[in-house]
Amino acid sequence: xxxxxxxTSEVTAKWAFERYETIRHTLPTANFPKTxxxxxxxxxxxxxxxVFLLDAFGVLNVGQTAIKTASAAVLALQSAGKEVMVxxxxxxxxxxxxQVKFEKLGFNFVLEHIVASRxxxxxxxxxxxxxxxxxxxxxxxxRPDSQLHTLPIDSVTLGEDAVLFDKVSGFILLGASYWTxxxxxxxxxxxxxxxxxxxxxxxxxxxxxxxxxxxxxxxFAHQLSHITGVTLHFFGKPFSNIYELACARLDxxxxxxxxxxxxxxxxxxxxxxxxxxxxxxxTGHGLFAKQDVTxxxxxxxxxxxxxxxxx
Numbered sequence: 001x002x003x004x005x006x007x008t009s010e011v012t013a014k015w016a017f018e019r020y021e022t023i024r025h026t027l028p029t030a031n032f033p034k035t036x037x038x039x040x041x042x043x044x045x046x047x048x049x050x051v052f053l054l055d056a057f058g059v060l061n062v063g064q065t066a067i068k069t070a071s072a073a074v075l076a077l078q079s080a081g082k083e084v085m086v087x088x089x090x091x092x093x094x095x096x097x098x099q100v101k102f103e104k105l106g107f108n109f110v111l112e113h114i115v116a117s118r119x120x121x122x123x124x125x126x127x128x129x130x131x132x133x134x135x136x137x138x139x140x141x142x143r144p145d146s147q148l149h150t151l152p153i154d155s156v157t158l159g160e161d162a163v164l165f166d167k168v169s170g171f172i173l174l175g176a177s178y179w180t181x182x183x184x185x186x187x188x189x190x191x192x193x194x195x196x197x198x199x200x201x202x203x204x205x206x207x208x209x210x211x212x213x214x215x216x217x218x219x220f221a222h223q224l225s226h227i228t229g230v231t232l233h234f235f236g237k238p239f240s241n242i243y244e245l246a247c248a249r250l251d252x253x254x255x256x257x258x259x260x261x262x263x264x265x266x267x268x269x270x271x272x273x274x275x276x277x278x279x280x281x282x283t284g285h286g287l288f289a290k291q292d293v294t295x296x297x298x299x300x301x302x303x304x305x306x307x308x309x310x311x
Contacts, residue, residue, distance in 0.1 A: 005181045011213045013291050016206045020266035021300060023205075023222050027266060028238055030273035032303035036281070042073045042261070042311050045280065046080055049259040051250060053277070055237075056088040056098075058263030058286020059311055061105055063209035067285050071106040073311045083253075084113065087246055087260070089236040089267065091118035091201035091217070092143050092175030094150050115246040117236025118174065121201040123245060124235055125172075126152040128199075138199075139168035141183075141217060143175050158183060165190040170197040173217035184220055188227070195229030203234045204267060208286045237262070238271025261311065263287050265302040273302075284309035 006015070020027075039045060042052065054060060060070045077084050086109055090098065095114045102109050138155040140148055148155045155172065158164060165186045191198075204216040224230050236242050247253070258277040262268020263286025272279040281304035283293045297303055 005184070006215075008212050011206060011215065013213070013287050013289075013296075016213060016287060017265075017296055017300070019205050019219070024266070024300075026222070026225070027270060028240070028274035030270055030302075032273055032301065033305050034303070036297070036304050036307045038307050039280075041069065041308050042280075043076060044308075045259060045306065046077060046082065049082070049257050049278070051083045051085065051253050051258040052077055053085050053087040053243075053246060053258065053260045053272070054311070055260075055262035055264070055268050055282075055286075056086055056090060056102075057207050058289075059261055059282050060086065060102070060107065062285055062289075065210055066105040066107075067310065069310045074107055078108070083250065084109070085246055085249075086114045086116075087237065087242060088115075089117045089202045089204045089207075089216075089242075091116060091121060091236070092146050092177070093118075094147055095119060097147075112249055115242060115249070117203070117242055118201050120239075120241040120245050121172070121174075121199060121235040122150075122152055124233065124241060125199060128233075136169040137167070138170050138172050139165060141171070141173040141176060141179050141187075141220070143178055146174055158187075160186065162186050162190070166194065168196075170199065172199045172201060173221055174201045176202075176215055176217050176220060179215075179220065184223065187220075188224065191224060191227050191230050195227060197231045197233060198224055199233045199235070201235055203236045203239065204264075206287070208263065208289070213287070237267040238274060240271075240275055243271065243275040243277070259306075265296060265300055265304075269304045270302050278306070279304045280306035280308060282308055282311060 139158045140155045200221040203218040205219040206213040255276045260272030261280045263282045269279045
């Protein structure tokens with residue numbers, strides 16, 4: 001069980017890494033190379049891969065700011081005929097909104113090349129609803145603008161009304177930017193009294209922003225794992241459902257010609273390796289910015305195929 005709300009100043013790369021290690025038993029297993037190859041950037045790998053799966057936060061942008069080298073690196077790959085896809089655990093907004101965001105940041109991605117954990121969640125919900133008897137209403141951890149009508153189920157944003165927490169048939173965790181400690185208490189209390197399924201649209205514990213690491217739905221989800229009868233369903237990296245969804249949009253590209261690029265060992269690198277594709281860790285931005293990543297790799301045993309400072 002992860003402890004309750006930390007202060008913003010406490011949420012560091014070391015803090016996040018330690019919490020990822022405490023939940024390691026819930027994550028996929030994978031085989032890793034013995035050592036990593038250091039490269040200058042994505043251009044060095046252009047001839048080795050046909051498909052590049054890029055994490056968003058920490059690779060393309062930090063918060064609402066684009067990483068300086070990212071747009072040129074992406075454009076060069078696209079101009080060379082490579083398929084470049086965004087593979088993100090951002091679940092707060094539909095992919096159409098993400099496309100607009102990336103355009104404003106200087107990227108040009110067609111909609112089918114943006115694959116989010118929200119998409120994997122919607123796919124899973126659509127399958128799960130067909131197996132459920134009778135009507136269901138889900139309570140959602142979300143931003144006010146999350147466009148819940150695009151979800152394939154009846155849902156309502158959770159506020160601070162305990163009656164609503166007890167009324168719904170299950171819970172969906174999309175985004176935590178508006179989530180409060182009181183709401184987390186209401187969620188735990190309601191589930192202890194009446195266990196129901198929880199669908200997690202973003203397994204991340206933290207995400208890099210301009211000046212801090214924000215707490216994400218995965219952090220709050222793991223606080224629920226100790227409650228008897230509660231089943232957690234995770235969608236997004238490092239779990240296979242998002243990789244399967246992305247690769248279904250490709251033309252049978254062999255896995256050894258696919259590269260997953262991310263800034264987090266326990267999501268991007270572990271997830272890519274578990275799915276059987278090659279991996280590259282970005283260390284100059286995102287979770288490990290200004291950190292020596294070697295101790296984290298050695299302690300976790302999660303070894304990327306490549307390491308680069310910037311894309």
